[in-house]
Amino acid sequence: MSNTHKAVMVGCGGMASAWLNASKDLGNVEIVGLVDLNLDSAKERKEKFELSDAICGTDIADIIKKTGADVVFDCTIPEAHCEVTLTALNNKCHILGEKPMADSIENAKKMLKASKDNDRIYAVIQNRRYTDNIIKYKNLIDTKDIGEITTLNADFYMGIRFSSEDKIDFRDKMDHVLLLDMAIHSFDEARFISGKDPVSVYCHAWNPKGSWYAHGASAQVIFEMSDGMVFNYRGSWCADGLATSWECDWRAIGTKGTAKWDGNEAIVAQVSTGDNKFSKETKDLEVPETEKLESQGHKALIKEFLHCIDTGEKPQTICTDNIKSLQMVHSAIESANTGKKVMITSL
Numbered sequence: 001m002s003n004t005h006k007a008v009m010v011g012c013g014g015m016a017s018a019w020l021n022a023s024k025d026l027g028n029v030e031i032v033g034l035v036d037l038n039l040d041s042a043k044e045r046k047e048k049f050e051l052s053d054a055i056c057g058t059d060i061a062d063i064i065k066k067t068g069a070d071v072v073f074d075c076t077i078p079e080a081h082c083e084v085t086l087t088a089l090n091n092k093c094h095i096l097g098e099k100p101m102a103d104s105i106e107n108a109k110k111m112l113k114a115s116k117d118n119d120r121i122y123a124v125i126q127n128r129r130y131t132d133n134i135i136k137y138k139n140l141i142d143t144k145d146i147g148e149i150t151t152l153n154a155d156f157y158m159g160i161r162f163s164s165e166d167k168i169d170f171r172d173k174m175d176h177v178l179l180l181d182m183a184i185h186s187f188d189e190a191r192f193i194s195g196k197d198p199v200s201v202y203c204h205a206w207n208p209k210g211s212w213y214a215h216g217a218s219a220q221v222i223f224e225m226s227d228g229m230v231f232n233y234r235g236s237w238c239a240d241g242l243a244t245s246w247e248c249d250w251r252a253i254g255t256k257g258t259a260k261w262d263g264n265e266a267i268v269a270q271v272s273t274g275d276n277k278f279s280k281e282t283k284d285l286e287v288p289e290t291e292k293l294e295s296q297g298h299k300a301l302i303k304e305f306l307h308c309i310d311t312g313e314k315p316q317t318i319c320t321d322n323i324k325s326l327q328m329v330h331s332a333i334e335s336a337n338t339g340k341k342v343m344i345t346s347l
Contacts, residue, residue, distance in 0.1 A: 003310055008033035008063050008093075010084050011075035012041040015098060019073050019125075020049045022298035028306055029071065033063040060084060064091045071309070073302075074098055077170050078180065082107035085122060089114040094121040096305045100184040101319065101326045108323050109347070115319055123305055123315040124322040126188045128247055130300035136290040137250065137261040138193050145285055146271055147255030152194050152225075153232045154186050154248040159240035161212060176205060176216035176333050178237050183219065183332070186233055186248050188317075188325035193252070196225035198328045198344045205336035211238040221332050257285065323347055 007029050009016055013036075023029050031049070034042040034056045042056040057063045064072070064087075072088035074081060074097035082102050088095040089111075101124050102108040115122040128134060141149060162169035171177050191197060205219040218236040225231050235248075245263030252259045257271030269285035293300055301317065308315045327344050335342045 003028065005029045005071045005306055005309065006032045006067055006069040007071040007073055008035060008060070008067060008069045009045070009073045009075065010035045010060055010088075011077070011080070011098075012036040012038075012045040013075065016045055016075045018298050019075055019302070020045065022302050023073075024049065025299060026303060026306070029302070032067040032069055033057070035060050035063050060087045061091055064088070064093060069093060071095070071306075078103045082111060085111045086114050089118045089120050089122060092118060092120065094305075094309050096123050096125055096302065099124050099126055099188075100180060100329055101322050103180075105323075105327060105330050105347075108319075108326055112319050112323065121305070121309060121315065122319040123301075123308075123317045124319065125298065125301050126185065126317045126322065126325070127297045127301050128185050128189050129192050129316060130293065130304075131247070131296050132290065132292050133261065133263075133265060133267065134189065134193070134247065135293070136287065137252075137259070137267050139290050140259055140267065140269060140287050141193060141252055141254075142195075143288065144254075146252065146257035146259050146269055148227075149194055149196075149229055149252050149254050151230050151232070151251075151253040152190055153251040153253075154190060154234070156182070156186055156233070156235035156244055156248045157239040158237060158243045158246070160237050163212075172212065173214050174216075175214075176219075176336065177213050178217055178219050178235055179203075179205060179221075179329055179332050179336070180216075182237060183221070183233065183235060184325060184329050185246075186235065187223075187328040187332075188322070189247065190223075190225075190231045190233075191325055191328075193250070194225065194229060194231070196227060196229050196231075197324050197346075198223050198225055198231075198331070200224045200341055200343050201328065201331045201335050202341045203332040203335040205333075208236070208238060213238060216336070219332070219336065221335075223328065223332075257282065259285075 221233040223231040247263035259269035270282040272280040
């Protein structure tokens with residue numbers, strides 16, 4: 001039987017809603033505290049989600065002590081993740097944090113050390129791993145019916161405006177906004193789908209004409225992955241019209257065939273048949289059905305996180321693994337800034 005965990009939500013902006021909606025349907029977690037530098041934001045979340053017993057405040061450590069919390073949910077901006085995580089871990093709380101894990105690899109290393117030193121779980125909410133369709137696509141590739149994967153491509157094109165007339169979103173002012181705030185999802189998905197880890201990267205990032213972001217709304221990135229696989233990412237956050245899904249449009253090329261996924265429901269595959277000709281004939285491959293997840297997205301990830309606290313198991317997105325996805329982000333940024341290929345060393 002699972003324990004009931006007491007959780008403090010840190011960062012009460014728009015993203016907190018997804019976490020609070022997912023948490024309210026779970027019977028083994030209670031939101032006991034709401035923390036934000038803007039106290040009114042914390043109070044608004046308390047009222048909206050009817051958290052009558054939750055204590056609001058601006059100081060994380062103070063709210064943890066007042067509530068006796070054993071869990072922290074971090075929904076702050078990337079620059080705040082390190083401080084929030086260290087405070088939570090040093091106050092003996094397990095922590096589940098928003099992506100990206102940290103604003104630098106140096107800070108990420110500090111967070112890993114604090115997790116180990118305090119014997120507490122720190123995981124990152126890479127919710128894109130927890131959907132029926134990505135698991136169906138991964139399972140197809142794992143069958144090796146299309147052979148060994150040699151190339152994996154992901155396209156992400158959307159025109160997203162986070163700011164409104166009365167509020168400027170933090171993303172509008174970020175350097176490398178696409179790579180740092182969004183591409184982490186796609187890079188982590190690539191590792192999940194392929195089972196490969198990064199070896200090197202070359203990246204060109206730019207801010208196209210008409211962009212409403214300050215910096216780096218578009219990028220093209222080439223990763224060499226383990227076992228010689230190449231992962232290509234093309235993306236833009238200021239591309240109006242013919243949008244891809246949030247999960248990207250994917251193509252996996254294997255030694256025997258190709259599998260595509262549009263990021264939504266459509267998964268198709270073809271394999272080559274017949275003798276060696278100028279262009280081999282192909283046949284459609286039946287995509288195996290996959291057992292549906294009991295829950296998806298944030299809810300599935302939070303549920304797994306709490307389960308791992310109770311059992312001592314490791315979440316999929318534990319910090320010691322997720323830092324590899326973060327390395328992809330910061331190495332791509334380094335390449336974009338220097339114009340050079342960057343080698344990615346194991347941590």
